Amino acid sequence: MIWFLGDVHGRFDHVIQMVKLHRPEAVVYLGDLECSLPLDMILRLILEQAEIWFIHGNHDSDRPAYWHNLHGCGLADRSLHGRVVEIAGYRIAGLGGTFESQAWLPGSPDTGIQNYGDFLERLALRPQHEDIVATKKQHALSAIYPDDYFSLAMEKADILVCHEAPSCHPHGFSEIDELAQGMGAKMVVHGHHHDCLDYRSEWTKLGFEAHGVAFRSIMAIDGSII
Numbered sequence: 001m002i003w004f005l006g007d008v009h010g011r012f013d014h015v016i017q018m019v020k021l022h023r024p025e026a027v028v029y030l031g032d033l034e035c036s037l038p039l040d041m042i043l044r045l046i047l048e049q050a051e052i053w054f055i056h057g058n059h060d061s062d063r064p065a066y067w068h069n070l071h072g073c074g075l076a077d078r079s080l081h082g083r084v085v086e087i088a089g090y091r092i093a094g095l096g097g098t099f100e101s102q103a104w105l106p107g108s109p110d111t112g113i114q115n116y117g118d119f120l121e122r123l124a125l126r127p128q129h130e131d132i133v134a135t136k137k138q139h140a141l142s143a144i145y146p147d148d149y150f151s152l153a154m155e156k157a158d159i160l161v162c163h164e165a166p167s168c169h170p171h172g173f174s175e176i177d178e179l180a181q182g183m184g185a186k187m188v189v190h191g192h193h194h195d196c197l198d199y200r201s202e203w204t205k206l207g208f209e210a211h212g213v214a215f216r217s218i219m220a221i222d223g224s225i226i
Helices: 013-022 064-071 116-124 130-140 148-151 174-183 198-205
Strands: 002-003 026-029 051-054 085-086 090-095 158-161 186-190 209-212 218-220
Touching: 026 209, 051 085, 090 148, 090 174, 116 130, 148 174, 158 174, 174 186, 174 198, 198 209
Parallel strands: 002 026, 026 051, 090 158, 158 186, 186 209
Antiparallel strands: 002 218, 085 090
8 A cells, every 4th residue: 555645844743643553555755845854763663664755845945954854864765756666566756846937837938947957057147146046046956847857758657746736736737747648657646735626527538547635634545535
């Protein structure tokens, strides 16, 4: 059994309690963890009970500590962003972060930025106060870049987990649909919007099951709410 975890925003006690009680094979955080301590330290009581996986959300770059406690911790290799991993018998792909105008916002003019390195080079060409530069560098860590998206599109997966939503959400993106369809994914699970809308009427048109996991909620792979 795989569980998908909605945006916890710094609260992990309910996840620890439920994992101890139900013992799923794996849990996948859908972003916006906001770790005040290294993730492996926060989840030390369940590290032997379930595989821990995650993608980052837009708020995971709000503070340098949040980003470091996620991507610099002992579970850093459990990031699913930009890759496909077999977990409990399923090929799961991850796309963390959000579409941002400073990097790539579908439907907006092309920035010409393909990755975070390009963003830093572009930023260096514009004289600004060092505090502003530092803030922009930090927030841009969690943007979705074309290189991340298109390299993932070359892979195959059963499930796509992402922070952004597909087009069936009022604030979703058709680019998420196209990524899932190109990868052959039969399920897309997202966080970010803190809701759990009923997308079932859209599944046939989309070609995959779509699920949103609500704020601090837990959803099993069969769509049931834990």
